[in-house]
Amino acid sequence: MYERILAAFDGSETSNLALAEALRMAQLTGGQLYVAHVIDVVAPLGMGLTYVPVELLASYREEARKLLEAARAEAKAAGVKCETELLEVGGVTQSVADCLQACASRIDAELVVLGTHGRRGVRRAFLGSVAEEFVRKAECPVLLVRGEAA
Secondary structure, X not given: OOOEEEEEOOOOHHHHHHHHHHHHHHHHHOOEXXXXXXXXXXXXXXXXXXXXXXXXXXXXXXXXXXXXXXXXXXXXXXXXOEEEEEEEOOOOOOOHHHHHHHHHHHHOOOEEEEEEOOOOHHHHHHHOOHHHHHHHHOOOOEEEEEOOOO
């Protein structure tokens, strides 16, 4: 039961809560944890951008590696086997949810744990929801961990 658990982790408070829950599940089941961080340079910089400065991308990658190393250390302290992976959105036709879905399929995840910000109404419509998009496309069980309502 849940031998391969994928947790999406971006360092936010909500993803910290999701990581903690994924660690608890892995401890309970004796499963292995996979922690993924997705870099999306398309969304924050705009659809019309065709060139991403190398320094900016390098900065995003370095920060992501630090976050993933912190997650790995947390898993080790909890006695949970853990692998981490840095993913990048492949262009304007791919989303963070698509990246995570491809990762879940590739590792044959039996459970995916995602944080959700609990946004409603116009804020949710405007900002979108990685968790909602992922759940709609999910091929395995998904555990949503709710953060504080924004």
